[in-house]
Amino acid sequence: MNQKYQIVLKTFQKGGIHPPENKLTAAKQTEVLPLPVSVAIPVSQHIGAPATVIVNKGDSVKTGQVIAGSKGFVSVNIHSSVSGKVNKIDSIVDTTGYKQTAVFIDVEGDEWVDSVDRSDDIITDIKLSSEEIISRCQESGIVGLGGATFPSHVKLSVPSGKRCDLLIINGVECEPYLTADHRLMLEKGKEILVGISILMKALKIKRAQVGIENNKTDAIVHLKKLAASFEGIEICPLRVKYPQGAEKQLIKALTGREVPSGRLPIDVNVVVHNAGTAFAVYEAVQKNKPLIERVVTITGKTLANPGNYLVRIGTPVSLLIEKAGGLPDDTGKIISGGPMMGKALINTDIPVVKGMSGIILFPSSESDRMPSQPCIRCAKCVSVCPLGLEPYLLMLLAQKGLFEKAEEERITDCMECGSCSYTCPAGRPLLDYIRLGKSTVIKMARERVVK
Amino acid sequence: MSTLFNISLSPHSHSQETTKKLMFGVVIALLPALFTSIFYFGYGALIVTSVSVISCLVFEYLIQRFLLKKPVSVTDGSALVTGLLLAFNVPSNLPVHIIIIGSLVSIGIAKMTFGGLGNNPFNPALVGRVFMLISFPVQMTSWPVPAGFNTGYTDAVTGATPLAIVKEGLKNGEPLSDLITQIPTPSQMFLGNMGGSLGEIAAIALLIGFVYLLMRKIITWHIPVSIIATIGIFTTILWLANPAKNADPMFHILAGGVLLGAVFMATDYVTSPMNPKAQIIYGIGIGILTVVIRVWGAYPEGVSFAILIMNAFVPLMNRYIKPGRFGEEVKNG
Secondary structure, eight states: OOOGGGGGOOOOOOBBBBBOOOOTTTTOOOEEOOSSSSSEEESOOSSSOOOOOOOOTEEEEEOOOEEEESSSSSSOOEEOOOOEEEEEEEEOOOTTSSSSEEEEEESSSSBBOOSOOOOOSOOOOSSSSSHHHHHHHHHTTTTOOOTOBBHHHHHHHTTTTTTEEEEEEOOOOTTTTTOOHHHHHHSSSSHHHHHHHHHHHTOOOOOOEEEEEETTTHHHHHHHHHHTTTTEEEEEEEOOOOOOTSSHHHHHHOOOOOOOTTTGGGTTTEEEEEHHHHHHHHHHHHHOSOOOOOEEEOOTTTTTSSSEEEEEOOOHHHHHHTTTTOSSOOOEEEESSTTOOOTOOSSSSBBTTTTTOOEEEEEETTTSOOOOOOOOOOOOHHHHHOOOHHHHHHHHHHHHTTTHHHTTTGGGOOOOHHHHOOOOTOOOOOOHHHHHHHHHHHHHHHHHHOO | OOOOOOOOOSOOOOOOOOHHHHHHHHHHHHHHHHHHHHHHHTTHHHHHHHHHHHHHHHHHHHHHIIOOOOOOOOOGGGGHHHHHHHTTTTTTTTTHHHHHHHIIIIIIIITTGGGGGGOOSSSSSHHHHHHHHHHHHHHTEEEEEOGGGGGGGGTTTEEOHHHHHHHHHTTTTHHHHHHHHHOHHHHHHHHTTTOSSSSTSSSSHHHHHHHHHHTTTTSSHHHHHHHHHHHHHHHHHHHHOOOOTTTHHHHHHTTHHHHHHIIITTTTTTTTTHHHHHHHHHHHHHHHHHHHHHSSSSSSSHHHHHHHHHHHHHHHHHEEEEEEESSSSOOOO
């Protein structure tokens, strides 16, 4: 289809908001962050069972070496991102504010394992079979780099009885401030397209659509030009709206299909992967390079030098902030991820992990919530919810402890996009209470199954 | 590092829309109607509006501060809006003591007894208006003839509203063709040169306010459009069935409080339904009841009662009419 004359851009219809984009670093070329003095690599950087540590204190490790093995099907390997000596296996505070086990390595040089192809040339010939691709993904530690960190090989293993006819690549990056995927599409466009072809081979399908929001016209133009030499890959510009990068909304925008409540994209014959994940799959399959580094946006209005950096996993966030000009005196909040769904960090020693797409610094004036006032029943929260829920009601039910009713009102459908709390004119903590309700309802449902 | 960072949960940004900004947005949308009321009714309009606004603010302050002993929230703008809307629902020659009583009922009974902003089931300004109508029927139905600053206040020359003229005339058996000559023309009604309450006379002022509210995203189109469309369709059917005994739809929409009610009263956040499907049914209900009361009921005007009756159904509608859920049925594109 000739997209040149498309006047009305596709998007999802229900709900959504338009927060200010603040893409301060969209034009900043990705730079390689210098190696840190030491790294702390957590064993749980993905949804599913944490990996089991297989190294000991004092061991020498090389860049790309497995240091923790995947535990079960929904799990992946964790690799050392540096070469050096294992200092200790200890706990460290991660982005959630809680502690988890991490492998601490003192960096010595940058010696890689022999199996990795470190050349720069782009290999387009896909030699691995479909099954080999899927196991290579798990071995190489590939997880969803959009932030959800779901093990990619699981998504590629279509269960029997289900069918996939379309691969959707998420190049939307709908969160304000973040530009890592944007830069990757501009700088590694061909590699991403090869990665998409690899994913298509793994899924045994012939069609892929890349969704990109219209605030990245340079990336759209660049990828469209490159995609001409690839089979079956369509670049689709989308109208800018949050949360278009949420997979259910992206699927709806591109195909009109609605993933039913409680089900997965495969139930509407679609598999979705982030653009950064496609790049990581390229590196894993064509270069035998495991997931040991990623592009991270370091940004904020108060930073002297915001930018995009290629960072080794396990690098402390403080090093990124230092490279961006140092921690400004007026820093009220540090966010890992985007402002809508990201996590506020308790300190800057927290290591960069696979799911960390960006670090945003907020001044104190933008860090504190407005005081909560009574609900005026304006129903703006209902009008912006992309899933057709009623946040004011879900908050009330959670407050009153009416969890059975909350379950009936589909509280577990909530994807925690934050559109409701963002919009509420009375500054009510809608999402806080919805989270409380969700966790309680999920626990109740689990206990019901056990009985 | 001795700096403490804020670690509240996502989202970490806010739209910056506040209750106060929304309320003051409504005030701005009411300004055209306020200017036209002063233009046509002179000092009376000024007195009635000021007394109503000041009384509402003072009563809310006194009740919150001394009776409930809770934090005072008069600055959020909601009492100001109630004060303006209450004034817009009464004639410009209404004596001061009646306005004060109406304000006390609106704020004290219809709003504060239920728990203040956000908790009242019925539209406070309408409750105040209906209370005054029932308690002071003579003063609440004597309508000054518009004469600018020569209208006077309690000494104003009065006449009947177009709705009353038509209703009484039809009851007495006069043909509609005769009655049409006694009432203002549609263009006069559009611009405000007619008898009625402060806010209902000038359709154009109310429509400007409507457009402003839509642009500011303070209200959506669903309630006003469904009310006006329902009234239009219902009165068209009646008019086509019997043009001698029923006024045309344009008259019904321009005369009386339909536009004021549809744009400013029925769209009150607290007392209207919480999703578009329910809002449209709400609007249809108000439209039907308005016409029923106007044509077959005892009063010439039915909008206030229609809205209050539908207010009573809102909790039920919120409970059983839900917004369309994403992924309700398997949709394949």
